[in-house]
Structure formats: structure tokens, C-alpha cells
Amino acid sequence: MIPHFSREDVNSILHYIGKLTHGFGIVMIVPVFIGILNAEWAPCIDFIISSLLCISIGNLLLMTFPLERDLNWRQGMSLVALSWLVAMLLGAMPLYLSGHYKSYLDSAFESMSALATTGLVVVNDLDHMAYACNFWRHLMCFIGGQGIILVALTLFVKGGSAFKVYVGEAREEKIMPNIVQTARFIWFVSLTYLVIGTLILFLINLFRNISPGRALFHAICLFMAGWDTAGFSVQSQNILYYHSPAVETATAMFCLLGAVNFGVHYAVWTGRPKELLKNFELKAYVMSILVLFALVCVGFTMQFPFPDYVSFFRKTFYQLISAHTGAGYANVTTYHFLKYWPPLALLGIIMAMGLGGSSSSTSGGIKILRMCLFYKGIKKEVKILTSPESAVIVEKFHHIRDVTVEDNHIKMAAMIILLYITMYLIGGLIGSFYGYPFLSALFESVSATANVGLSMGITSPAMPNGLKVVYIIQMWMGRLEFISIFVMFKFILSLKSPQ
Amino acid sequence: MIERLIKYLQIVYKWVVGVTIELLYPFLTFTVAAIICFLSYLVILIRK
Numbered sequence: 001m002i003p004h005f006s007r008e009d010v011n012s013i014l015h016y017i018g019k020l021t022h023g024f025g026i027v028m029i030v031p032v033f034i035g036i037l038n039a040e041w042a043p044c045i046d047f048i049i050s051s052l053l054c055i056s057i058g059n060l061l062l063m064t065f066p067l068e069r070d071l072n073w074r075q076g077m078s079l080v081a082l083s084w085l086v087a088m089l090l091g092a093m094p095l096y097l098s099g100h101y102k103s104y105l106d107s108a109f110e111s112m113s114a115l116a117t118t119g120l121v122v123v124n125d126l127d128h129m130a131y132a133c134n135f136w137r138h139l140m141c142f143i144g145g146q147g148i149i150l151v152a153l154t155l156f157v158k159g160g161s162a163f164k165v166y167v168g169e170a171r172e173e174k175i176m177p178n179i180v181q182t183a184r185f186i187w188f189v190s191l192t193y194l195v196i197g198t199l200i201l202f203l204i205n206l207f208r209n210i211s212p213g214r215a216l217f218h219a220i221c222l223f224m225a226g227w228d229t230a231g232f233s234v235q236s237q238n239i240l241y242y243h244s245p246a247v248e249t250a251t252a253m254f255c256l257l258g259a260v261n262f263g264v265h266y267a268v269w270t271g272r273p274k275e276l277l278k279n280f281e282l283k284a285y286v287m288s289i290l291v292l293f294a295l296v297c298v299g300f301t302m303q304f305p306f307p308d309y310v311s312f313f314r315k316t317f318y319q320l321i322s323a324h325t326g327a328g329y330a331n332v333t334t335y336h337f338l339k340y341w342p343p344l345a346l347l348g349i350i351m352a353m354g355l356g357g358s359s360s361s362t363s364g365g366i367k368i369l370r371m372c373l374f375y376k377g378i379k380k381e382v383k384i385l386t387s388p389e390s391a392v393i394v395e396k397f398h399h400i401r402d403v404t405v406e407d408n409h410i411k412m413a414a415m416i417i418l419l420y421i422t423m424y425l426i427g428g429l430i431g432s433f434y435g436y437p438f439l440s441a442l443f444e445s446v447s448a449t450a451n452v453g454l455s456m457g458i459t460s461p462a463m464p465n466g467l468k469v470v471y472i473i474q475m476w477m478g479r480l481e482f483i484s485i486f487v488m489f490k491f492i493l494s495l496k497s498p499q
Numbered sequence: 500m501i502e503r504l505i506k507y508l509q510i511v512y513k514w515v516v517g518v519t520i521e522l523l524y525p526f527l528t529f530t531v532a533a534i535i536c537f538l539s540y541l542v543i544l545i546r547k
Contacts, residue, residue, distance in 0.1 A: 192518065253525040260521075269517035276524055286528055293532050297539035304543050313536040317529070 009491070011065045013079045018061025020083050024090050025054025030139060031094070035132035043132040046097035054090050074487055081488035084476055088112040091140050098133045100124050102461050105468055110137065112472050115144030116479035117362060119231030119328035119453020120444075120471065122461045126236040131217060137232055138221040144479075145228020145258070145362040146190060189265045190227060197223035197254045204246045226251045227258040228362045231328025231453035238330045245314060251329055252321045259285075259325035259357025261369075263400040280397040281358055284375075285368045292352045293320045299345030305336075316345070319454070324352035326363040328453020337456055343439065350443055353452040354424060364451030364478055366420045370413040372397065377410035419482045423449045427474050431458060434467050444471070449478035 028051035035044035071079065091111035092104060101107040106122045113120045114137050123129070123137075198219045205215030218234050225232040235241035239248060264282060267275035276282060296316050306312040315332050322329045337346075356365015380395040387393060395405040424446045431441025440456040447454050448471040459471070477485055 196518070196522075249529075252529070253522070256525045256528065257521060265517075265521070268521055269514050271513040271517075273517060273520045276520065289528060290531055290535060294535050294539070297536055301539065301543050301546065309537065309540045312540055313533055317532050317536060 008069075009075050009078070010495075011067060012069050012071055012075050013082060014061055015065040015068055016071070016079050017082060017086055018058050018065060020058070021054050021061060021086060021090060022058025024087060025051045025056075025058060027139070027143065028054060028094065028136075031132040031136040034135045035130065038131045040130045040132050043094070043098060043130040046094045047132060047136070050090070050093040050097065053093065074491065077484040077487035078491045081476075081480060081484045084112075084115065084480060087115055087144075088472070088476075091115060091136075094133065094136055098130065100126070100129055100133070103465075105465055106461060109468050109472055111140065112475050113453070114138075114140035114230060114232060116451050116475040117141055117145045117228050117230035117326070117364065118448060118451040118475045118479075119225070120448060120455060120459045120475075121232070121453075122459060122463075122468070123236075124461055126234075134234055135217070135221065138224045138230075138234075141228050141230035141232050142190075142224040145224075145230060146186065185266060186262050189262060189269075193227055193254065193257065194220075194223060197227060197250070200250050201247065204244065204250060207246075208242075208244060222247070222251060223254060226254045226327060226329065229255055229258050229326040229328075229357065229364070229451070231322065231326075231330075233329065237333075239318075240331050240333065248314065248318050248331055251327075252318055255321060255325040255327040255329065258327075259361050259363040261358040261360045261400075263360060264358070267400060275400070278398050280399050281369045281372055284372050285358055288355060288368060288371075289320065289324050289352075292324065292348045292355075293317060295348035295351075296320055296345045299342045299348060302344075303340070303342045305340035319349060320352055323349045323452055323454055324355065325357050326353070326365055326450060326452045328447065330454060334455060334457040338440075346439065346443065349454065350446050353443075353446045353450045353454065354420070356450050356452075364449075366417050366450070369399065370417055372399075373405065373409050373413035374417060376405045377414070380405060380410075416481060420449065420478070423474060423477060423482075427470060430470050431467065434464055445474065448474040451475060451478050 028047050032044050032047045032051070035041070035047065088108055088111045091114065092107035095101055095107035095110055096104050100123050101110065102122075102124065109120075109122050112118070119141075126134075198216070201219035201222050202216050205218055206212065210218065221232070221234050224230075231238070233239060233241065239251060242248075261279075261281060264275055264279055267279075293316070296319075300306075300312070300316065304312075306315065315336075318329070318331045321327070341349075354365055355371065356367050357363025359367045359369035376395045376397060380393055383393045383395070384391075396402055397405065424442065427445025427449060428438060428442035431444055432438045434441075436444075436458050440458060443454070443456045444458040446452070448459075458467070
């Protein structure tokens with residue numbers, strides 16, 4: 001019999017939620033410094049109010065539920081799912097106070113979009129947003145891309161609880177034997193690239209005659225949103241604002257690196273560079289990018305809206321990389337998408353968004369490793385059926401180490417693939433019920449669930465509130481890969497039903 | 500002391516090499532994609 005959730009479960013979960021809320025309040029102080037540097041006093045007050053509120057709620061929860069115990073699986077999973085909702089509501093506070101959002105729902109949408117590294121936006125007048133507030137949007141992308149729980153792991157969660165919350169946040173691979181060391185390594189990779197990426201983008205911006213302060217701000221924000229495959233940008237025109245092949249190349253490069261498994265980074269950084277050539281998932285990923293890009297190119301053989309080859313390559317490949325890594329950066333306008341992109345090219349982009357990047361990366365979507373497992377599963381079944389009955393069929397592939405494909409791997413991969421496809425279709429159908437064309441609604445639904453952020457114009461402050469809620473749920477479920485959310489629902493239902 | 504220093508230098512060397520190789524890796528993908536795009540562009544030009 002499955003045990004019911006008890007009061008002890010509630011106490012443990014709320015204790016950690018208290019810690020998270022407290023921590024979130026402390027992180028909110030960072031944009032205050034940005035505000036002070038730019039003499040933006042009103043946003044500073046917004047952030048101080050939000051920060052104090054978070055710290056107070058956090059302390060209240062810690063005082064009410066003071067006992068810290070090791071979490072079991074169901075507590076860990078429920079904590080993760082709940083943490084993301086709490087973080088969304090807290091992160092939305094300074095955004096709402098900025099006055100750039102029509103309602104708290106809009107700011108919560110933007111907050112979830114940032115944390116889940118989706119990149120869909122419902123902000124009004126982004127080009128005149130205060131630096132502090134704009135920085136907060138990008139900082140949330142960075143925190144969410146790393147994983148709220150991963151951030152907490154390095155600070156608050158210790159012992160046996162760590163692995164349970166780590167898995168709950170859709171990360172399965174332990175790069176190092178210890179989970180806290182793994183979390184620290186992920187931080188090390190991201191911070192290394194933060195320095196390199198910011199420097200490269202800063203120099204590009206300086207070269208383009210942007211003032212040093214502004215160049216640095218744009219560089220940090222673009223890197224944080226690119227590396228964590230969020231796709232937010234400082235300006236409303238997104239990457240199109242820069243009209244720069246150098247900015248596009250640099251952001252595409254960092255999006256691609258962000259979508260690579262952290263285990264591969266570890267292997268390459270510790271003297272095993274051949275992992276880049278041997279890793280089955282990475283090889284499949286590059287192959288998938290090239291095949292889907294070929295599909296997009298074929299789509300344009302019927303209708304060619306570009307003036308020359310360079311423009312054709314720049315626009316199409318950047319959009320494909322943006323979709324396949326889950327970044328959602330755009331160097332074409334929504335109008336261009338709607339008017340000039342043929343259905344076959346859009347299908348290629350939708351498929352790229354749906355597949356997503358590598359497992360244990362900052363990317364969303366189904367993930368290439370699952371497709372590899374699914375392919376290997378089919379291959380194994382075919383081999384079993386075509387071999388003598390006494391033959392023992394073993395299917396292997398190289399992913400950091402040699403992995404033997406087992407039935408439970410295939411079952412789990414197939415289940416998550418099915419859940420993603422179901423979610424993509426449900427979102428598409430709901431969008432079309434609201435009166436949008438099915439292809440556009442499916443595009444938007446895949447973009448939200450796979451945490452990509454490309455849009456065909458449905459996502460805007462004017463879209464129906466019901467659809468905003470649907471996309472928030474899709475972003476949340478897509479980011480956490482369903483299981484921890486199902487556990488949380490089971491938890492809520494068991495609280496209602498009698499023991 | 501020197502052994503320790505050599506060990507650290509080896510780690511840093513591996514790290515620098517690793518980051519450099521990783522930064523070059525996307526360009527290989529971009530190059531192959533550019534070739535695919537060029538081939539389709541040729542097809543488009545021929546069809547015109």
C-alpha cells in the first residue's frame with residue numbers, strides 16, 4: 001500500500017521552502033546594487049520591499065517548522081515541484097512592482113518563463129525598463145537554468161536529501177561521486193563560461209561603439225540568458241536589435257555549449273577531449289541539428305524570401321540553433337515568421353524545439369539522450385526478433401562511459417517522450433480552442449513546454465488569461481520533466497482524502 | 500612543493516585545452532551547416 005503523506009512530510013517540505021524563500025530574498029539584493037549604480041531609486045525600493053518580504057516569510061516558515069530532517073523520495077520530489085511555484089510567485093514581486101506588467105499573473109508568467117529558461121515574454125515597454133529590473137529577469141534565467149534546487153544544494157541541502165532533490169529537478173547524472181561536488185562543478189563550468197562569454201560579448205559591443213557600461217550590461221545579460229538557454233534579451237527586438245553577425249555567432253556558440261551535457265564538459269576539462277567525438281548523445285545531437293537544418297533549407301526551396309545566401313544562412317541557422325538548444329533567441333520578427341516561413345521550415349523548427357538539447361544540460365525538451373535510448377531500444381527489439389531464441393542481445397553506447405541499454409532505461413525514456421508529446425498536443429489544442437490557427441498554437445505550445453521561447457505572436461500581454469495559466473503549467477511541467485509534479489499532486493490529493 | 504606545483508599546472512593545462520577545444524567545437528557544426536545551406540541555395544538558384 002502506498003503510504004499517505006503525513007504531517008511530518010508537510011513539516012519537512014515547508015522547512016526547506018522556508019530556506020529557499022529566505023535565500024531568494026537574499027539574491028534579490030543583487031539588483032539593488034545595479035539600481036544604485038544607475039541611480040534608479042524606485043526599482044531599488046521595489047527590490048528592497050520584495051527582499052524583506054521574502055526574508056520575513058522565510059524566517060516565519062523556519063520558525064514554525066524548525067526541524068531539519070533528511071528528506072525521503074516523495075518529500076524531495078514534492079519539495080522540488082512546490083519550490084518552483086513558490087520561486088515563480090516570489091520572483092514576480094519586483095517585476096509587478098516595476099509597473100511594466102498588466103497584472104500579477106503577467107509578472108508570474110514572466111517569472112516562470114525566466115526560471116524555467118523559456119524566454120516567452122509578456123512585458124510592456126521592455127526598452128524602457130530599469131536596468132535593475134531587467135537584470136533581475138536575466139538573473140532569474142541564470143538561477144533557473146542552473147536549477148533552483150542546484151543553487152540551494154550548494155548552500156542549504158546536505159546529506160542524503162541532496163540526491164533526492166537533485167533528481168527531482170530533472171537531472172539524473174552524477175558527474176562526481178558526491179552530489180554537492182557535482183553541483184559545485186556545474187557552477188564552476190557556468191561561471192567559467194560566464195567570464196569568457198561576457199568578455200567576448202563585451203568586446204563585440206565595445207567594437208560596435210556601445211558605451212562601456214551599457215556594453216557590459218548587455219554582455220552579462222545576453223550571456224546569462226544564452227548559456228542557460230532562456231533567450232531573454234535586454235531589448236524588445238531580442239537579438240535582431242543588434243543587427244550583428246558577431247553577436248549572433250557568439251550567442252549561438254554559447255547556446256550550443258549550454259545545451260551540452262555537463263558530464264561531457266567534465267570529461268573534456270579533465271583531459272578527455274575525445275569524449276566530444278565519442279559521446280553518442282553529442283554525435284546524435286549534432287546529427288539532429290544538421291538533419292533538421294537541411295529540412296528547414298528544403299522548406300525554403302518553394303518560397304525564398306531572403307536577398308542572398310548570407311542572409312539565408314544567418315536567419316535560418318540561427319533560428320534552428322535557437323530552437324534546438326531551447327534558447328529562443330530570435331533574429332527574425334514574428335511577422336517574418338508568419339508571412340515568409342513555409343510550413344515545412346516551421347515544422348523543422350517545431351521538431352527542433354520539441355527534441356531540445358542534451359540531458360543534464362541547461363536545455364529543455366525531450367532531450368537527445370532519450371531519443372538515443374528509444375532508438376537503441378527499437379534496435380535491440382529488432383535484433384532479438386531476428387536472432388536465434390538462445391541468443392543474448394546486449395545493446396551498448398558510449399555516454400561518458402560505456403552504457404548497457406536496459407529495459408527500464410527504455411521504458412523511462414519512452415514514458416517521458418510520450419508525456420512531452422501529449423503535453424505539446426494538449427497545449428496546441430487548447431490554443432486552437434482559443435481561436436488561434438493550429439500550427440501557430442502547436443508552435444507556441446511546444447515552445448512553452450520545451451522551454452524554448454520562440455513565438456509566432458500568440459504570447460503577448462493581450463493573450464487570454466486562461467492561456468497564460470496553461471503556458472505557465474506547461475513551462476513548469478516541461479522544466480521539471482513531469483514526475484516530481486505528479487508526486488506533488490499525489491501529495492496534495494492524499495492530504496484531502498482520509499487516511 | 501614542485502611536484503604539487505606541476506600537478507596544479509597539469510590541471511590548469513588540461514582545463515585550458517578543454518575550454519579551447521569546446522569553444523572550437525560549435526564552429527565545426529556551423530561550417531557543416533553552412534555547406535548544407537550553400538547546397539540548398541544552389542538548388543534554389545538552379546530552380547529559379
